[in-house]
Amino acid sequence: MDQVFRFEPKDRYNAFITTRNDVPFGEGSLSGIPLAVKDNISTAGIPTTCGSAILEGYIPPYDAHVISCILREGCALVGKTNMDEFGMGTTTENSAFGPTLNPADISRVPGGSSGGSAAAVAAGMVPIALGTDTGGSIRCPSAFCGIVGMKPTYGRVSRYGLVAYANSLELIGPMARSVQDVSLLLKVISAYDPRDATMTDRPYLHTPAAKVAGCRIGVPEEFFGSGVDPKVASVVWDAIERLEGMGAEIVTCRMPSMAYALAAYYVICMSEASSNLARFDGVRYGPPADTRKTWHESYSDRRGTGFGAEVRRRIMLGTFALSSGYYGKYYAKAQAARQMVRDDFQRLFSEVDLLAGPTMPTVAFRLGEKTDPLSMYLSDILTVPANLAGIPAISIPCGEVEGMPVGLQIMGPRFHDENVIDAAFAYELEGRS
Amino acid sequence: MVTEKDVISVASLADITLTREEEALFAHQFTTILRYFDVLDTVSGVEYDNTGEVNILREDDVQESLPRELVLSNVPSSEDGYFKAPRVM
Amino acid sequence: MTVIIGLEIHCQLNTRSKMFCGCAAGYQDSEPNTHVCPVCLGLPGSLPGINRTAVMYALKVAKALDCEVPPESEFSRKNYFYPDLPKGFQITQYDKPLAVRGSLLIDGEDGEKAVRITRVHMEEDPGRLVHMGGGDRPRYTLVDYNRSGIPLIEIVTEPDLRSPKEARKFLNKLRATLEYLGVFDSDREGSIRVDANISMEGHARVEIKNISSYKGVEKALTFEVTRQKNAIRRGVKIERETRHFVEARGVTTSSRSKEEENDYRYFPEPDLPPLRVSGWVEDIELPELPDARRQRFIDQYACSPEHARTLTGGIRLAGFYEEVAPVDPPLAATWVADVLLGELSYRDMGIDSVPVHVFRELLEILRAGTITDKNGVDVLRTLLDQVRERQECESPAACIVRLDLGKKAGGEIDRIINTVVRSNPGAVSDVKAGKKGAVHFLVGQVMKETRGRADPAELNRLLLEEIDRLEG
Ligand SMILES: [Zn+2]
Numbered sequence: 001m002d003q004v005f006r007f008e009p010k011d012r013y014n015a016f017i018t019t020r021n022d023v024p025f026g027e028g029s030l031s032g033i034p035l036a037v038k039d040n041i042s043t044a045g046i047p048t049t050c051g052s053a054i055l056e057g058y059i060p061p062y063d064a065h066v067i068s069c070i071l072r073e074g075c076a077l078v079g080k081t082n083m084d085e086f087g088m089g090t091t092t093e094n095s096a097f098g099p100t101l102n103p104a105d106i107s108r109v110p111g112g113s114s115g116g117s118a119a120a121v122a123a124g125m126v127p128i129a130l131g132t133d134t135g136g137s138i139r140c141p142s143a144f145c146g147i148v149g150m151k152p153t154y155g156r157v158s159r160y161g162l163v164a165y166a167n168s169l170e171l172i173g174p175m176a177r178s179v180q181d182v183s184l185l186l187k188v189i190s191a192y193d194p195r196d197a198t199m200t201d202r203p204y205l206h207t208p209a210a211k212v213a214g215c216r217i218g219v220p221e222e223f224f225g226s227g228v229d230p231k232v233a234s235v236v237w238d239a240i241e242r243l244e245g246m247g248a249e250i251v252t253c254r255m256p257s258m259a260y261a262l263a264a265y266y267v268i269c270m271s272e273a274s275s276n277l278a279r280f281d282g283v284r285y286g287p288p289a290d291t292r293k294t295w296h297e298s299y300s301d302r303r304g305t306g307f308g309a310e311v312r313r314r315i316m317l318g319t320f321a322l323s324s325g326y327y328g329k330y331y332a333k334a335q336a337a338r339q340m341v342r343d344d345f346q347r348l349f350s351e352v353d354l355l356a357g358p359t360m361p362t363v364a365f366r367l368g369e370k371t372d373p374l375s376m377y378l379s380d381i382l383t384v385p386a387n388l389a390g391i392p393a394i395s396i397p398c399g400e401v402e403g404m405p406v407g408l409q410i411m412g413p414r415f416h417d418e419n420v421i422d423a424a425f426a427y428e429l430e431g432r433s
Numbered sequence: 434m435v436t437e438k439d440v441i442s443v444a445s446l447a448d449i450t451l452t453r454e455e456e457a458l459f460a461h462q463f464t465t466i467l468r469y470f471d472v473l474d475t476v477s478g479v480e481y482d483n484t485g486e487v488n489i490l491r492e493d494d495v496q497e498s499l500p501r502e503l504v505l506s507n508v509p510s511s512e513d514g515y516f517k518a519p520r521v522m
Numbered sequence: 523m524t525v526i527i528g529l530e531i532h533c534q535l536n537t538r539s540k541m542f543c544g545c546a547a548g549y550q551d552s553e554p555n556t557h558v559c560p561v562c563l564g565l566p567g568s569l570p571g572i573n574r575t576a577v578m579y580a581l582k583v584a585k586a587l588d589c590e591v592p593p594e595s596e597f598s599r600k601n602y603f604y605p606d607l608p609k610g611f612q613i614t615q616y617d618k619p620l621a622v623r624g625s626l627l628i629d630g631e632d633g634e635k636a637v638r639i640t641r642v643h644m645e646e647d648p649g650r651l652v653h654m655g656g657g658d659r660p661r662y663t664l665v666d667y668n669r670s671g672i673p674l675i676e677i678v679t680e681p682d683l684r685s686p687k688e689a690r691k692f693l694n695k696l697r698a699t700l701e702y703l704g705v706f707d708s709d710r711e712g713s714i715r716v717d718a719n720i721s722m723e724g725h726a727r728v729e730i731k732n733i734s735s736y737k738g739v740e741k742a743l744t745f746e747v748t749r750q751k752n753a754i755r756r757g758v759k760i761e762r763e764t765r766h767f768v769e770a771r772g773v774t775t776s777s778r779s780k781e782e783e784n785d786y787r788y789f790p791e792p793d794l795p796p797l798r799v800s801g802w803v804e805d806i807e808l809p810e811l812p813d814a815r816r817q818r819f820i821d822q823y824a825c826s827p828e829h830a831r832t833l834t835g836g837i838r839l840a841g842f843y844e845e846v847a848p849v850d851p852p853l854a855a856t857w858v859a860d861v862l863l864g865e866l867s868y869r870d871m872g873i874d875s876v877p878v879h880v881f882r883e884l885l886e887i888l889r890a891g892t893i894t895d896k897n898g899v900d901v902l903r904t905l906l907d908q909v910r911e912r913q914e915c916e917s918p919a920a921c922i923v924r925l926d927l928g929k930k931a932g933g934e935i936d937r938i939i940n941t942v943v944r945s946n947p948g949a950v951s952d953v954k955a956g957k958k959g960a961v962h963f964l965v966g967q968v969m970k971e972t973r974g975r976a977d978p979a980e981l982n983r984l985l986l987e988e989i990d991r992l993e994g
Contacts, residue, residue: 041567042565042566042567048566048567050566055566057507058507058566059506059507060560060565060566060567061499061503061504061506061507061560061565062499062560062565062568064567159567159569159793160567160568160569161567161568162567163566163567164566164567164793166792167792167793168792194489194491194571195569195571196569196793197488197489197569197570197571197572197793197794197795198486198792198793198794198795199489259472260472260473260475260476262469263469263470263472263473264473266466266470267470267473271789272789272792274447274601274787275599275601275610275611275787275789277610278601278603278609278610278611279564279566279608279609279610281518281603281605281610283508283516283517283518283605283608283665284507284508284516284563284564284565284608285507285508285565285566286507288508288509288510288517289517289518289519290519291517291518291519291520291661291662292519293519294519294520294521294522295518295519295520295521295603295604295605295663296448296603297519298519299448299603300448300449300450301450303447303448303449303450304449304450304451305450307449309455312449312451312455313459313462313463315447315449316440316443316444316447316449316459316463317463317466317467319443319446319447319787320443320446320463322601322787322788322789323443323446323785323787324785324787327787327789329473329474330470330473331789333473333474333476334473335481336476336477336479336480336481337473337476337479338481339479339480339481339482340476340479342482343479372462372465373462373465373466374462374465374466374469377466377469446785448603483795483796486795486796487795487796487798488572488794488795488796488797488798489571489572490571490572490573490574490577491539491544491571491572491573491574492574492575493537493538493539493573493574493575493576494538494539494544495538495539495544495545495546496539496543496544496545496559497544498545498546498556498557498558498559499558499559499560499563501553501555501556504555504558504563505555512654512664513554513664514553514554514555514556514666515554515555515652515664515665515666516555516664516665516666516667517662517663517664517665518605518651518662518663518664518665519605519662519663520653520655520659520660520661520662520663521604521605521651521653521660521663522659522660
């Protein structure tokens with residue numbers, strides 16, 4: 001670390017929770033590039049809050065694997081970005097540090113939960129950022145803010161150091177203004193890490209090549225279902241037609257498991273979250289436990305006040321879904337439904353190379369627009385299938401509706417991140433007219 | 434239909450204190466959400482299949498532990514190297 | 523009333539590192555929280571990585587207990603909130619354990635019997651709590667996570683045991699087996715913890731939690747048998763409940779805390795894909811186990827079945843015997859099994875504290891017959907006392923000389939016998955009249971004069987010869 005990057009952002013969108021001013025950086029493929037990191041990725045010596053009051057003051061004594069990777073390549077880690085508490089949200093309004101605003105329209109949300117990273121990139125504060133995606137948390141804000149964001153194949157990036165919300169679904173991924181930068185960052189963070197037992201040693205070493213001619217792209221009808229805003233649908237269909245114009249073969253298809261995907265996703269992520277979020281007891285880190293109370297009093301009160309409403313809802317629903325007598329009805333059925341989603345994708349990918357559709361059913365909501373939890377959950381319908389199946393999915397800007405960005409989502413089979421990148425790159429080069 | 438009593442019992446299992454207003458609000462919200470989850474009741478004849486996933490094992494090598502100053506650096510007070518927690522009863 | 527007992531035994535495996543992280547597992551003599559890292563402290567973002575050796579050790583146990591090992595097992599989370607559990611859950615195995623359906627042979631109350639093993643699974647040890655402020659109302663708790671993440675195996679038996687004594691025998695056999703496998707260090711404090719289920723046939727089952735010593739298990743169960751039998755006799759209904767064993771008072775007490783009523787909400791650990799161990803078990807070569815060694819002791823050293831069982835009851839004891847046996851196998855068996863063990867137990871010492879060369883020398887002296895058995899015991903006691911006090915001892919030969927415990931030379935004994943016979947004419951005539959007791963009296967007189975340095979059996983013969991000679 002021989003050089004210093006001076007970072008003095010005007011954070012008009014509340015994109016950051018923590019910023020650093022004089023940021024050391026080294027040599028490497030990311031040398032001197034300012035990079036923002038979502039605040040649920042552990043950074044040694046830099047507070048890591050997950051957007052929650054319950055982690056106030058916590059400074060990790062270790063770096064997440066991806067942090068070691070990016071620092072080794074010389075980037076300047078300029079700060080930690082705002083997010084929905086523990087990743088639970090689609091707007092970045094559920095943060096103990098206040099909502100992040102959408103740079104395209106400050107009366108709207110940037111999407112979530114990686115809204116801070118998306119806003120920082122969209123506003124030009126940083127060219128690249130790391131986000132995390134449990135059910136669309138990279139792709140949703142990328143679509144809402146008009147940037148590129150990718151959820152890689154599950155197992156392609158180490159989760160070591162990512163504060164767990166729903167382990168079997170989530171992954172760290174790159175966010176940037178171009179497909180090339182997304183590809184570059186993915187190359188850096190996909191280095192193998194044996195500490196993550198769910199990781200596969202298949203590093204992404206690809207250089208994007210604009211390639212979509214001859215590619216069979218499936219479009220499941222369910223991706224344009226009743227919840228999708230017709231204006232968004234129209235913009236996305238135009239984009240898909242442009243891909244066709246570039247030589248891709250477009251095939252419409254069916255994905256019946258979409259009927260179960262969202263319910264399965266929420267039952268699984270809530271169940272896992274209810275267990276993952278049990279560790280914040282104030283004994284080892286975080287605001288200290290009150291030793292005047294008993295263990296259970298102190299623990300319950302801390303969880304009551306330290307977690308926001310959405311986190312408590314999900315912990316409670318997850319606790320319920322795993323509880324004796326309900327496990328079979330919820331968790332076990334959700335896992336079965338998850339298998340149906342995987343089976344559907346497997347069948348589809350035996351017929352087509354990639355799948356395409358809208359990333360989000362609508363453009364960015366207005367701040368405070370979504371007050372009912374279920375209606376918020378429903379907006380994740382198009383992004384959760386990729387998490388349930390562990391397949392790679394990217395969102396790239398493909399137009400606007402009333403001045404707000406719309407995202408095109410491209411998905412591929414597991415470990416075909418390269419093909420997804422190439423198609424997105426081709427669209428980025430030629431498709432955007 | 435989720436009642437406030439149900440919410441209280443789950444809150445107790447989850448060890449989370451709620452305000453009275455939240456008990457009522459959550460009961461209402463949980464009713465809607467769980468009703469949506471009922472779609473899973475129609476799933477049948479499928480089992481989650483994890484073949485292909487293989488565990489990666491670690492060799493039994495001792496690695497350096499964290500220095501104790503760092504271990505205790507996130508708590509305001511410790512006692513003789515121990516963490517302090519509330520009494521359990 | 524038939525007593526029905528089943529056991530759940532938790533044993534720490536003696537791997538070098540912990541179950542899911544690289545921290546050193548030997549924590550016993552360490553300062554608190556010096557063997558911890560993000561994983562075993564449950565820091566946000568850390569992930570578990572399974573220790574291959576721990577799996578191998580657990581599979582060895584499974585094979586030694588003749589278990590079936592399914593091709594796939596799974597780790598699950600057991601969710602409960604307690605300060606010794608840094609993640610708020612324990613990684614354990616639930617509906618897909620590592621091994622199932624095994625058995626272990628023990629010498630039961632009515633001869634040899636097979637105790638069925640329900641399952642063997644792996645899990646992690648929680649941290650250690652110190653309750654501060656004393657008495658019934660501690661003020662706060664101190665937590666040390668050095669123990670957090672130590673690999674454990676849990677072995678669950680079917681309710682096949684019929685008495686507290688059988689339970690103890692099962693535990694002894696299990697401990698010996700684990701020691702022979704080299705996966706377990708029984709001397710390590712807290713290395714074994716037992717939960718016991720006990721009922722009187724036709725009555726409710728009671729669980730006794732967290733008994734932390736071998737002796738404690740038999741004591742706790744014996745207390746429960748008496749308590750439950752008395753209750754039934756008085757017509758009091760046995761409650762299905764969990765009780766705790768209070769070691770200091772030797773009693774069990776009812777404990778109905780929130781912790782025990784918990785719904786653990788088990789689900790598969792999403793950070794660990796299924797464990798696939800097909801073919802591993804077949805490749806494991808088991809070392810000689812207690813039963814095989816016992817048979818070999820009978821065949822090779824002509825040990826009695828009783829001695830062979832005792833001598834193979836622990837791997838160090840068996841090893842000790844094999845080191846001293848070449849002197850004279852039967853003599854060594856008698857002296858180790860019947861004398862040494864008792865003397866060690868009386869002094870609360872372990873077999874490790876006995877210097878092999880010292881014991882061999884003592885056996886050689888005994889075999890040469892230059893010391894009586896009784897004085898041999900005295901020498902042994904003296905030497906053990908020395909070891910206990912200063913971790914070393916003089917040689918048996920030096921001890922015999924120093925305490926003048928050697929057998930008297932023949933001439934001196936003859937002189938003493940002659941004197942005794944001449945000065946006890948009454949007893950001598952009684953002997954002639956065929957009164958056995960009179961011989962014993964005379965032997966006693968000689969022993970007194972020689973201060974024990976004569977062999978009583980030989981004295982008997984010499985005395986009768988001397989009396990015969992007087993007649994002639
Ligand atoms: Zn550790």
